[in-house]
Amino acid sequence: MTQFRNPILPGFNPDPSIVRVGEDFFLATSTFEWFPGVQIHHSRDLVHWRLVGRPLSRATQLDMRGDPDSCGVWAPDLSYAHGRFWLVYTDVKRYGQTTVSGADGASLRDFHNYVVVADSIDGPWSDPVRVNSSGFDPALFHDDDGRSWLLNMLWDHRPGHRRFAGIVVQEMDRETRQLVGERRLIFTGTDRGFTEGPHLYKRDGFYHLLVAEGGTGWDHAVVMARARALFGPYAVHPDGAVLSGNGRQDGAITRAGHGDLIELADGTPWLAYLCGRPLPGRARCVLGRETAIQPMRWCDDGWLRTLDGSGAPDPSPPLPSLPPSPWPGPTDDGRFDGPKLPTAFQWLRTPEPDRLFSLSARPGWLRLFGRETIGSHFEQALVARRQTAFRFTATTRLDIRPAQYQQAAGLTCYYNSTKFHYLHVTADDAGRRVLALLSADPETGCSGDVVATDLPEGAIELRAAVDHAALRFAWRGDGEVQWHPVGGTLDASVLSDEVTVPGLPNFTGAFVGMACQDLSGAGGHADFAWFSYVEELAPNG
Template identity: 40%
Template structure:
């Protein structure tokens, strides 16, 4: 069976396609670099990350963009030997405005190389490129309206895209204003049985999220709404294990079976409805009715926890190693940096072979140049441990293990130096933008190597330190993992929790730390 979610941890806005026997899913990455993460499967059960397309500044410049800005809702498509990747870069989201720019790039293979970006428009996000059977191409996106007394989500618009001219051409037309659910976004377009189908996300990306289908005999409408909309949502059952179900995309198998990839989230078990793992990707089997509407194969509107797989041979991938020893010249595909690409100016795997060397830059509050490397948390039953060598000379120099949502919400077990304790370890806590320091100080003068660990058990987080990686000592208070969730203190954010290593040097001398390994061990792979 397909067990949901299929992509654990922060993997929202899945755009799924098939080319031959290969299935690909592209997911949003927001302020994390490289931009867009693409997964591969041949059986819809097993998935493996294979590509990070937006890996250079000419494709994606994230410096200075706000948290939960950056890459929103990429969409994949394929036509005439080329993969097309549409993506948005949201550079401002303050107040009523959305400053954003929409691009498309192409590649002959999913691994690249990807072309120079073509700027499409800046009118709204969630754009999707549809390749019609007559050879014409149409761009769909939601329209953002900042004006007073206007609906911010003012409908789905379309315009023709001319690949030869590398630009949009012709009139802009609104094809729907959505339904009473509101917040209509995420348009995906498909063609079947003489209809053009428009699949949209509605209700917002939170607990009222939903997927709605519309259809038309012509590409530009008018589009009629499914009389039984929405055809998927978990809003009706707040205690269901998969929440926030919506923002879907469709794929047809080689044997004519249909599936929908979609957003979902797994809340904490404490009743808070907070989801530190962020919005994940699930997969539903769907069927077409006699009157040509789409329904969940298991009936009803709720996304299923397990789904009947397609008639395809199993295609498993090797298990991922729990420990990264930094013994190769390249980082694993699971690693992400914040807003800036990995560069020799702040990261090296060769200066001290077998170690990851990071040169300290700006603070964890910075939107510009951070020396931070992190991976998604994929389970709330796990432990993360590192070994670090660092010799700070001032309280302005820090290095260690971080559990990070964004600059306002993170926990940091860091090594530093001050005039009272000398070299020491302590926990920094940022909750709702309020900075605090634990009074529990571990003096580690004379320690060349220091081992740091975080243990996460659902809503509880505890940090530890050790001189040898065997004798562990508790440090700092028990912390609440809900701080690392989108909805903590009702903020409007869209990513998920990361675990990583980082270095800061606020004196500007770029003092470095060496990390011997990073181990991420999951206790329980399926929390449902």
């Protein structure tokens, strides 16, 4: 084999930041409203990766209760300098626009940027220091003179002004982790607009600035500029975009942008970047923004380009000149008989998971405590994992005894509070258990129906089978062999960035998992014996 297949991190894994430390590569990606914050993966060959940590795991580091959908942790930047790891990230608290007069109204958003450090990639990671709130996508540049600098995009909220106002840089005192000196605007971007995601590198006497432009959709791009001095002036790459899908809404890899560079020990440059894989024949990326990587080359004119010079993302790049280093396969068997939640799972927003679930209340089971609605931005008991292929089957065994209709638990295919399909056990007005299906769809609205009555006593199994845009739910009683389909064929493609309520951000991806609600406030619980996720690989995933 001389090639490998992109993406290297399938499913919702956007905004990659990559660093090489000796023979090890570490890559951080955004997690938005999912807790714990930031995913860090480890590789020794750039092809095989494993999740090694989510560093923002304590209430002192991150609390996203109230953060809107697709807000929370944006674009972490991971670096290694002066004997330690540095991680900077944004916690977005508000996204909405306040219109003063038509389309040119003020856009009032809240972005808080923090830095944490650790001596080892495994942690422990420090409590955060807030460095600024002037925009998002912070990144650290450690210059060869021993000084460190923070870059971020600058947000201009004023009516009539360009929101993405450029890239600013300011020195950071490494001891206090506070910014010092004057903030300088060093790059205002190109005509593509939406200048964000800055990273800075030094090579052959030039400061090379890499940014994302064009928005995070089909026109997303990696753009570069360079200067002899840190503060500029910066000359833009003569080819325009270094990498872009150039508006393509089909194909194996598109939506390419928001990249970060590393060099192998032999000097070969590689670019990690986010991408999207639309459903065949439909311009919808249910797997969200994923991470791909490909080799690049420094040309005689000192500019970076793709190997073929086309600037196109490569779905099947050549293997790096590194020894193959596959990791052992996953050990999770779908059961909840350990002291910790299996690593594939996350929950939403809160740093207090003990209020959402327990692995000890009923040994061998995951107990979810019913909290707020499945649309809550504050405290809801939803434990889920990423969808990482176009075809999969998820099943779970559920034990719940709801006393009334405000109590429910079940299996959900979920994107955010406005887009989900939820098969759940609840009670009717007489207190009898029933099976109901609730769907939130920005295109058709919200619908809910009872799909099965006279459920048997005891635990039942629920199943979600997804084949590209088709989702089919089913259930069966304990000990039954036959599955009972319910709800017909649902549209799984609405669980994508491209289907949205106007004005809301959509930057994550589809998840599948378990949820529990008790809208009476009593905190009634549901128990899950196991959760199985099995991918069915086929062409296009």
